[in-house]
Amino acid sequence: MAVSIKSPREIELMREAGKILAKTHEELGKQLRPGMTTWEIDHLGEEIIRSYGCKPSFKNYNGYPASICVSVNDEVVHGIPDKKHYIKEGDIVSLDAGVIYKGYHSDAARTHGIGEISKAAEQLIEVTKQSFYEGIKFAKPGNHLNDISTAIQKYAESFGYGVVRDLVGHGIGSHLHEDPEVPNFSRRRKGIRLQPGMTLAVEPMINAGRYEVVWLDNEWTVVTRDGSLSAHYENTILITGDGPEILSLTHA
Ligand code: MF3
Numbered sequence: 674m675a676v677s678i679k680s681p682r683e684i685e686l687m688r689e690a691g692k693i694l695a696k697t698h699e700e701l702g703k704q705l706r707p708g709m710t711t712w713e714i715d716h717l718g719e720e721i722i723r724s725y726g727c728k729p730s731f732k733n734y735n736g737y738p739a740s741i742c743v744s745v746n747d748e749v750v751h752g753i754p755d756k757k758h759y760i761k762e763g764d765i766v767s768l769d770a771g772v773i774y775k776g777y778h779s780d781a782a783r784t785h786g787i788g789e790i791s792k793a794a795e796q797l798i799e800v801t802k803q804s805f806y807e808g809i810k811f812a813k814p815g816n817h818l819n820d821i822s823t824a825i826q827k828y829a830e831s832f833g834y835g836v837v838r839d840l841v842g843h844g845i846g847s848h849l850h851e852d853p854e855v856p857n858f859s860r861r862r863k864g865i866r867l868q869p870g871m872t873l874a875v876e877p878m879i880n881a882g883r884y885e886v887v888w889l890d891n892e893w894t895v896v897t898r899d900g901s902l903s904a905h906y907e908n909t910i911l912i913t914g915d916g917p918e919i920l921s922l923t924h925a
């Protein structure tokens with residue numbers, strides 16, 4: 674399918690969706706405590722999203738059973754909230770959330786440390802976030818999609834980290850997943866030319882060890898094959914004439 678260019682009206686709705694999602698992440702991130710279950714995190718997140726009059730994008734998406742993907746330590750993405758999974762001091766917890774506002778989606782992820790975490794874990798979280806920023810330096814008209822992908826990969830690999838290959842970012846709009854795919858690694862061919870009005874979910878998933886991942890038997894949860902920690906950082910961005918606008922920008 675062709676990559677859609679959003680109209681000014683669609684962009685306004687996506688800005689609003691992004692703002693609400695950013696507030697959701699800010700509020701939810703502040704509530705994380707050792708001893709909570711991943712189920713409680715999902716429940717709180719869903720309540721926050723609904724308090725803004727939005728719907729969670731992920732609930733029942735292809736059968737996904739929750740609103741927030743909660744992925745702990747070696748879980749890369751799509752962790753399933755569980756009443757028996759307690760988070761503890763030293764864990765790293767990736768929260769991936771999506772909201773639908775008046776028919777338009779926004780999608781963003783953050784990785785949080787619980788209490789005091791190792792220096793290695795702190796660096797992984799920081800580098801994953803920065804790899805997103807290195808990538809979107811290239812998110813402007815005239816550049817190609819692969820410029821973003823290559824920058825993310827170069828930055829993360831310069832720390833010896835593994836860049837997940839089996840999952841990618843995506844276009845976003847009236848559907849959660851639209852064309853194009855947005856890899857976090859170079860596919861060598863240039864990919865599409867970026868144009869104002871394109872909206873993309875750019876989402877590096879970075880492993881402290883090797884890049885390979887495996888799926889758990891629940892058919893959702895992706896974990897690192899070598900058991901190393903993994904972090905995730907994602908925002909919904911808009912390509913403008915002046916460069917990227919981060920629609921899901923958080924401040925807390
Ligand atoms: N950010 C993830 C993605 O783009 C979230 C999807 S989780 C799902 O794939 F449950 F909705 F599938």
Ligand code: CO
Pocket residue numbers: 780781842843874876907
């Ligand atoms: Co996404």
